[in-house]
Amino acid sequence: MANKTKELFLKTADVIIENKNYLTELDAAIGDGDHGVNLARGFKKLKDKLENGSFESRSEVFKLTAMTLISNVGGASGPLYGTAFLNISKVIADSRLDLEDLVEISEEAIAGIQKRGRAEAGEKTMLDTLIPASESLKESRDNNLDLDTALKNCLQAAAAGMENTIEMQATKGRASYLGERSIGHQDPGATSSYLIIETFIKNSLK
Numbered sequence: 001m002a003n004k005t006k007e008l009f010l011k012t013a014d015v016i017i018e019n020k021n022y023l024t025e026l027d028a029a030i031g032d033g034d035h036g037v038n039l040a041r042g043f044k045k046l047k048d049k050l051e052n053g054s055f056e057s058r059s060e061v062f063k064l065t066a067m068t069l070i071s072n073v074g075g076a077s078g079p080l081y082g083t084a085f086l087n088i089s090k091v092i093a094d095s096r097l098d099l100e101d102l103v104e105i106s107e108e109a110i111a112g113i114q115k116r117g118r119a120e121a122g123e124k125t126m127l128d129t130l131i132p133a134s135e136s137l138k139e140s141r142d143n144n145l146d147l148d149t150a151l152k153n154c155l156q157a158a159a160a161g162m163e164n165t166i167e168m169q170a171t172k173g174r175a176s177y178l179g180e181r182s183i184g185h186q187d188p189g190a191t192s193s194y195l196i197i198e199t200f201i202k203n204s205l206k
């Protein structure tokens with residue numbers, strides 16, 4: 001599983017790097033215009049480390065990702081994503097994942113972000129993509145849906161969550177300094193979270 005996970009993060013890094021300008025433009029509207037630059041810097045560094053390393057387990061790849069993002073992404077998003085991936089590294093198994101595992105992983109990631117950032121749903125942050133995605137996985141589990149349907153629903157919930165940030169007023173992070181003027185713009189962190197989830201689902205983290 002270590003190699004598959006390495007490939008998954010190489011792909012994720014490419015997606016973030018491809019979307020660097022888009023994410024930065026979103027952040028220019030309501031923040032300080034560096035979200036894409038911040039993340040691209042961290043994921044570029046991660047690519048170097050992944051390409052030059054060999055790994056024993058899925059957990060080890062998540063841990064390396066966490067540490068690399070924490071120390072190379074300037075700005076709020078680095079430690080938040082880093083903590084999410086670090087928490088996942090502590091629980092993720094090296095065998096094929098089922099829906100119950102994915103629920104646990106998503107909850108651990110969110111718990112890490114909330115412990116550090118103290119934000120709740122509805123504050124116009126990355127959590128507004130991640131929480132609906134996690135809730136969707138839980139709902140699918142409770143209804144005994146098959147994994148493919150659950151992942152499809154999860155991706156839709158993440159997209160809706162991201163889009164819902166447009167109408168929200170930011171009450172956490174830099175965008176909160178704008179008050180009501182933050183309304184009408186999609187949150188950059190919610191957008192990068194969607195891109196990460198989309199890449200994970202399309203390249204099936206199973």
Ligand code: ADP
Nearest residue numbers: 035038075076077117119125126173188189190
């Ligand atoms: P900075 O704001 O320090 O320049 P970035 O631009 O890299 O950092 O990241 C901004 C994104 O971080 C926001 O769009 C938002 O989604 C997310 N964010 C900011 N503060 C928090 C928080 N307390 N909890 C969750 N996410 C947050």
Ligand code: MG
Nearest residue numbers: 031032034035
């Ligand atoms: Mg910023």
Ligand code: MG
Nearest residue numbers: 032034074075
């Ligand atoms: Mg900044």
